[in-house]
Structure formats: C-alpha cells, structure tokens
Amino acid sequence: MPLALQLMPILCALMPSLDQPQTKKLSALSHALLTWYDGNARSLPWRISPSDRRHGIIPDPYRVWLSEVMLQQTTVPAVRDFFQRFTDRWPSVHDLAAAEEGQVMAEWAGLGYYARARNLHACAKKVAGELDGVFPKSAAELQTLPGIGPYTAAAISAICHDERVGVLDGNVERVLARFHALSHPVRDLKPELREALTQTVPERAGDYAQALMDLGATICAPRAAFCDRCPLLPGCRAAKADPLDFPVRPEKKPRPSRFGHVFVMRDMDGRVKTGTRPRRGLLGGMHEFPGSDWTEGAEPGPQFPVEGHWKQAGKVHHVFTHFALTLTVWRLDLERRETGPDWVDEERLGDLALPSLFRKVAVAAGLEIR
DNA sequence: AAATCGGGGTG
C-alpha cells in the first residue's frame, strides 16, 4: 500500500473537525454577526429588515414560505421576478389554493425543479383547507407539509417566529465548513452540523439565520472570501489557511450523453402540436413538443410522428448542456389542417407550462415565442 | 446512502 494511503487516516484525524470548543467560539461570535447584519443585510422583497423587525413588524409566513420554496437550489436573481408575479397574482395562501394546478405550473415555468410547483400547490391547499390558512409555527410541524424539508421548515419557523433552530442551507454549510475547517464533505455530517448550529442560535433566531446566509452570499462566497470584512474572522479556522479549500466536495459522477428528436409541428392555421409530460420524472407535468425518447450513447432513429402530411422539414441540431442532451429539432409544416385539444395557437405558446428547454426548442424551430 | 430533479450565473 502506498505510503500516502497509509497516512490518510492519520492525516484525517489530525485535521481540525467539528468539535465542541469551535461551536462555543461561534456561539460567542453570534452577537458580532448580528451587529454586522444590522448594517449589511440584503434588501429582499420577502424580507423584513432588521430595523423593522426590531420595531415589531412580523414577516408574512405565506411570503416567507413561497420565497423559501422558490429559493431551493435557485439563486436570488432567478427568483425575484417569479416571486413578484406569484404574489401579484396570488397575494394569499387562499388565493394560491384556489388556483388551478396547471396555472401554477405555467407560472412556475422557467424556474426549474417542477415537483416544487406541485408540492407548493398541494401545501397551499392543505394549509388553506385544513389549517384555516394559518401555517404551523414549529419547524417540526412545518416539515410534515409537502415540499417542506429540514431546511425550509427551520427557515420559516426561525424567520417568522424566532424559533431557535439551526437553519442550514448551502450558504451556511459553506460558512460552517470554513469556520470549522471541516475535512469531510458536509453531506456526511449534516445532522451533526445542524445540531451544533442550533446550539449557537441566539434570541434573534430569524435574523441570525439570515445573517449567516447573507454572510455566505456576500463575504464568505463560493469563489471568494473577503475575510477582512468578516465578523466571524476571530474564530475561523479556514481563514488561517486558504478558505477556498473548503467545503470539501464529494466526487460527482459525469452524466452520460443523451440524444433525441423533437418535432415542432405547425398546421396551416398557425397551430402547434403540444403534449403533457407524465407527472413524475424529468420536467414532470409540464408541456412539451412530441418527440422520441432521449437515449444514452447514440442517436435514435427519426421516428416521425406523421406520415406524408408534412411538406417541409427544417432540421436543427441543438445542444442543451444542462441535461448533457443533444436534440435534433425538426420543424414540420403540415399541408392538412389539424384539430384537437393539443393543438395550440403559436401566439399562445407563451401561456403554456413550457419549461425553458422547450422554449429553446421552439426558438430553434423558428417559432415566435414570448 | 445515492440518484434524481432545471436553470441561470460566474470565473
């Protein structure tokens, strides 16, 4: 066995890790962090500023919940406009619960992770129907609702009711991984980390959670660390070396390349053939254009959906890197007038629950789409 | 425990 491998366990044991003294150090710095937050909090549409919060203004749980679900694995810039449209259209949980699921999906189109939209609507119906429109206050109860996991439950209860729970999102994971100089991927010790964080939460639990997240977003950022402006610098282990060495990421597997065909069929009256994807799986429940399966390794045969009714076929290769997916987009202009519920006016494609992938397909096929 | 689920931003 190579010497390096023999030494590995010893090196790991020597590396600083999550321990009690370090947690106490963070606890001692919590007030410095809150002071930093009072002067440096980001202004966000769903947030109550620390000043307003001190004057007794309480956040609206509906808006906090909506923002937290939208922000799951999604950046603030991407969420802003969606949050504004949702709250304009559905100002309360009752309004959202009364909406058609399809309307919610259509409004969510472009934000990604579409199971979130279905869970969002299911949760709204539950809260409006069974709970008289009042969200539960404790994290434990919140986590029983669809689409609300450990993070979102803690975030809502801390921000809205100052429940003293550890709010552990990607930003806070990074801050803590650096503060403790964790030598293992956070994934492997997330429950311990969340518990340790809970021990440090002060009275202003909501502001503390948001302070840690803002610190991760602006000071202790993924690809940069401005330690000279960090209120946690005095106790931070990574700052003594290179903060960018943390967090340690687990190896990720490459995605296999996939290939497929998509058919953008347009009849003489300007109507386009659409379909609805299964509720489960990739882009579940969203609209689509018909096409082949997306197969690994090699391109499938064209599998044209119509025989002899099209007069012109434009062919465009388009690569969608997000899915490691290469699609061949076919534009089929039909000679015969088609009818049916799946045929939609080209001008109204923008109203559909069409994910970004298929919007790009439409553009690649030469359609006008808003 | 690992895989899956989108899309946009950034260096």
Next chain:
DNA sequence: CACCCAGATTT
C-alpha cells in the same frame, strides 16, 4: 466548460 446555488423526494 465546470462549478455552484435559501434542498426535497424517491429509490
């Protein structure tokens, strides 16, 4: 292009 982001759910 690779990596990351206010994670949850399914397998």
